[in-house]
Amino acid sequence: MTTPSGREHRRRRREERSQRAVAAALALARENGLRVEERAVLNDLFSLMVHLRPAPVVARVATYMPKLRTPIVDWLDREIAVTTYLSEQGAPVVSPSRELPPGPHEHDGFWVSFWTHVEPDPDRTPTTSDCSAMLRDLHTVLRSYPGELPMLGADDIPRGLELVDRTDEVLSEADVELLRASAERLRPLWEVPGEGAQPLHGDAHPGNLIATRGDLVWIDFEDVCLGPVEWDLATIMDVDAVAMHHRPDPEVLARCTELRALQVALALIVFRDDFGDMEGWDASIRGMLDMLMP
Numbered sequence: 001m002t003t004p005s006g007r008e009h010r011r012r013r014r015e016e017r018s019q020r021a022v023a024a025a026l027a028l029a030r031e032n033g034l035r036v037e038e039r040a041v042l043n044d045l046f047s048l049m050v051h052l053r054p055a056p057v058v059a060r061v062a063t064y065m066p067k068l069r070t071p072i073v074d075w076l077d078r079e080i081a082v083t084t085y086l087s088e089q090g091a092p093v094v095s096p097s098r099e100l101p102p103g104p105h106e107h108d109g110f111w112v113s114f115w116t117h118v119e120p121d122p123d124r125t126p127t128t129s130d131c132s133a134m135l136r137d138l139h140t141v142l143r144s145y146p147g148e149l150p151m152l153g154a155d156d157i158p159r160g161l162e163l164v165d166r167t168d169e170v171l172s173e174a175d176v177e178l179l180r181a182s183a184e185r186l187r188p189l190w191e192v193p194g195e196g197a198q199p200l201h202g203d204a205h206p207g208n209l210i211a212t213r214g215d216l217v218w219i220d221f222e223d224v225c226l227g228p229v230e231w232d233l234a235t236i237m238d239v240d241a242v243a244m245h246h247r248p249d250p251e252v253l254a255r256c257t258e259l260r261a262l263q264v265a266l267a268l269i270v271f272r273d274d275f276g277d278m279e280g281w282d283a284s285i286r287g288m289l290d291m292l293m294p
Helices: 004-031 072-088 128-142 156-164 173-185 187-191 229-236 239-245 250-270 281-290
Strands: 036-044 048-054 057-062 105-107 110-116 198-200 209-211 216-218 225-227
Touching (some): 004 036, 004 048, 004 057, 004 105, 004 110, 128 198, 128 209, 128 229, 128 239, 156 173, 173 187, 173 250, 173 281, 187 250, 225 229, 229 239, 229 250, 250 281
Antiparallel strands (some): 057 110, 198 225
16 A cells, blocks of 8 residues: 555656656757757656647657666667658658657657657547547558567566566465466467467557547557557457447457456556556556456
8 A cells, every 4th residue: 555655755756757858858859959948748657748849849758668668769669660651651640750850869868759749639539439440541551561560568568577576565476376377378469470460559549549620640659569450459448449340350359358458457567666656556457457367
């Protein structure tokens, strides 16, 4: 259980890291000749995103993910390569910045990439149905991506399992065994490309869509990977929305859904030391564990 003093310590630690992350982004932007008059933090959880006004540039700083994904620069390189390709094909994605080299760049221990800012539509919120509808076209374009990609979960699941042993009282011995047994049972899905494996977004939930006044656009391709299309459908976490636009293999979708629960559970556990004071964090861990077969 997190004490009041523990919560305050975590909060101060997050604030200090966020301040350093913003400073790193500003320093890199100015080193590359970008005029910055104002910064506006758009999101700040596993990564920090800050709009460097007045330029149409958003800096994305990898603040926490390097704990799970090492070296994080490999993930960021893939993301920039894939989104550059998709943008060149006319796919609805937020593209790497053209105002300065998109990176990734390193400063003060942080890895930073730069992206094109798009203005969100305040009157529209992306839905799971939007994700499901847009995935068909995205998958079509991704199939022709010529670069190399890892299998889904091939890096962060093994790393998450390594870090499980360093967690505190949130997990029982039975919980740890459930995580390890689930990973072993699902290993063929996250380790060996199947016959229908193709490039995927990797994390296709509504939080990774931005509604602009003209269209919906995808963001956050850090998880781009190879796997069955059912993996992206599983990350939507809405079987009804999936059924509206797709006819997935039920067995593969069920296994992908369970693997997604394992992936999310491991991430929540790994980052509990950073965010465990936030309301609902431990309940979310328990919810993911409940989705794994005993």
